[in-house]
Amino acid sequence: MTIEKTAARLRSGQVTSMELTADAIAKIHESQPGLNSFITVTEQLAFNQAQQADDDFANGIDRGPLQGIPYALKDMFCTKGIRTTCGSKLFADYIPEHDAAVYERLREAGAVLLGKTGLHELAYGITSQNPHFGPVKNPRDTSRVPGGSSGGSGAAVAAGLVYFAMGSDTGGSIRLPAAFCGCVGLKPTSGRISRYGTLPLDYSLDHMGPLTRTVRDAAIVMNALAGKDQRDDTCSSHPVEDYLPAPGASLAGKRLGMPANFFNARLETKVREAFDAALDRIRSRGGELVPVTLPDPAAVTTIGRMILLSEASALLSQFAHRRDDFGGDVIALIDQGRLISATDYINAQRLRRVYQQQWAAVWNHIDALLVPASPNEAPLLGEPYVEIDGELEEVRIASTRFVRCFNVLGNPALVIPFVGAGAGVMTGLQVVGAPFAEKTVLEITAAIREE
Amino acid sequence: MAANIDWVALAKARDLNIPEDAVTRIAPGFTSLHAAFAPLLEQLPYTVEPSIILSEQAVLGE
Numbered sequence: 001m002t003i004e005k006t007a008a009r010l011r012s013g014q015v016t017s018m019e020l021t022a023d024a025i026a027k028i029h030e031s032q033p034g035l036n037s038f039i040t041v042t043e044q045l046a047f048n049q050a051q052q053a054d055d056d057f058a059n060g061i062d063r064g065p066l067q068g069i070p071y072a073l074k075d076m077f078c079t080k081g082i083r084t085t086c087g088s089k090l091f092a093d094y095i096p097e098h099d100a101a102v103y104e105r106l107r108e109a110g111a112v113l114l115g116k117t118g119l120h121e122l123a124y125g126i127t128s129q130n131p132h133f134g135p136v137k138n139p140r141d142t143s144r145v146p147g148g149s150s151g152g153s154g155a156a157v158a159a160g161l162v163y164f165a166m167g168s169d170t171g172g173s174i175r176l177p178a179a180f181c182g183c184v185g186l187k188p189t190s191g192r193i194s195r196y197g198t199l200p201l202d203y204s205l206d207h208m209g210p211l212t213r214t215v216r217d218a219a220i221v222m223n224a225l226a227g228k229d230q231r232d233d234t235c236s237s238h239p240v241e242d243y244l245p246a247p248g249a250s251l252a253g254k255r256l257g258m259p260a261n262f263f264n265a266r267l268e269t270k271v272r273e274a275f276d277a278a279l280d281r282i283r284s285r286g287g288e289l290v291p292v293t294l295p296d297p298a299a300v301t302t303i304g305r306m307i308l309l310s311e312a313s314a315l316l317s318q319f320a321h322r323r324d325d326f327g328g329d330v331i332a333l334i335d336q337g338r339l340i341s342a343t344d345y346i347n348a349q350r351l352r353r354v355y356q357q358q359w360a361a362v363w364n365h366i367d368a369l370l371v372p373a374s375p376n377e378a379p380l381l382g383e384p385y386v387e388i389d390g391e392l393e394e395v396r397i398a399s400t401r402f403v404r405c406f407n408v409l410g411n412p413a414l415v416i417p418f419v420g421a422g423a424g425v426m427t428g429l430q431v432v433g434a435p436f437a438e439k440t441v442l443e444i445t446a447a448i449r450e451e
Numbered sequence: 452m453a454a455n456i457d458w459v460a461l462a463k464a465r466d467l468n469i470p471e472d473a474v475t476r477i478a479p480g481f482t483s484l485h486a487a488f489a490p491l492l493e494q495l496p497y498t499v500e501p502s503i504i505l506s507e508q509a510v511l512g513e
């Protein structure tokens with residue numbers, strides 16, 4: 001059931017928010033031993049918010065399509081009076097005295113918070129195998145990772161525990177869980193959604209966005225969240241739109257870029273076949289596929305790694321003496337960042353501008369770019385490497401290869417499960433647009449999915 | 452060039468308090484990253500400024 005259909009049922013009196021909430025809470029408790037998708041379940045708060053939503057409906061107050069809809073927040077969005085751990089021992093007992101902007105806006109929209117979802121420690125990794133709060137499992141195949149860092153959000157949405165969940169994405173952390181778990185994940189343009197009140201991983205690469213069951217639901221959440229927030233210096237005043245695609249949106253006349261370099265190389269065979277099948281399906285539905293040579297995505301990815309290592313280490317270095325309080329993978333990344341010179345960091349940010357300028361021209365010729373979300377399917381639990389084209393590659397490096405560059409460039413990027421003959425392959429299709437072209441990306445993706 | 456950097460010595464010289472075995476473990480991957488990064492600097496135009504925002508609010512001390 002989608003947000004859109006449930007919103008209609010709430011308004012027609014077929015169901016109440018209290019009923020939806022009770023059902024969702026029961027499902028969460030039932031699933032928790034197997035999936036471990038939540039760190040905290042806010043049961044009493046959820047029932048209070050659900051009752052408020054039902055009372056508002058009864059009194060003729062309608063706050064929009066999210067009123068009464070149960071959802072979850074990744075446990076890095078601050079919630080006043082509710083523990084916010086960031087999946088870390090450092091914040092295991094942290095109870096914020098303020099709310100994240102995202103939570104404020106969702107509360108104003110009448111949505112019902114069910115709890116805080118599990119994540120990779122400090123949002124710094126892509127497996128969500130958390131040493132402090134336990135591993136999150138993938139509901140499609142519990143022998144595989146759910147992706148990360150927003151693994152709990154992806155698992156909760158894909159398992160049908162919540163109608164949507166919020167995540168953060170610094171190098172693929174919304175899009176990889178969506179790809180691996182089989183749901184929709186949107187990383188909006190840099191500055192489109194406020195970062196205020198989040199426990200950051202990074203200053204210039206963090207993005208907030210929704211994970212949902214459908215593209216149209218992602219648009220509904222965007223409508224509630226997009227817009228200027230004076231408390232976040234990087235939050236944009238670019239005009240917001242109604243992001244909901246028109247029903248029956250078409251691919252006819254859309255120029256869709258297919259990669260002539262980088263994103264078509266070094267893929268697992270099943271992923272390559274699924275991507276080709278998706279392109280066939282898109283072509284058959286009227287989309288015009290245009291080969292595009294992209295300005296050195298490998299370089300952009302390298303620049304992104306330098307920036308992330310530097311900025312995350314600047315943030316976390318004050319805790320670096322507490323080495324035993326970090327998982328081994330996270331402290332190794334912090335160590336690397338501390339070895340990067342200020343000169344290299346600043347030059348990485350200068351190179352970033354060079355490539356942002358080069359990529360700006362790409363969008364003059366196409367409406368959106370189509371690439372795989374990752375070169376590999378969801379990795380098996382505990383596997384440090386994936387094998388691609390006969391070569392072993394570290395899971396984190398391989399899995400982020402096709403997503404990280406859009407954090408550096410800032411473009412909106414949306415991941416959906418593969419369509420056509422490749423449906424079921426455990427990664428997805430990534431649709432990327434020009435800066436602030438979320439509406440175009442959502443329309444094209446809704447048309448691809450025939451929503 | 453990057454391949455010649457002694458990360459263990461560098462960590463010691465900068466007094467980073469990173470255990471030597473930890474630096475040794477991360478060195479191969481970190482060296483590869485630097486090897487990919489260093490050539491990019493050769494094409495960096497002198498006048499390009501960093502892609503970092505200095506906000507009006509920060510200037511005003513808000």
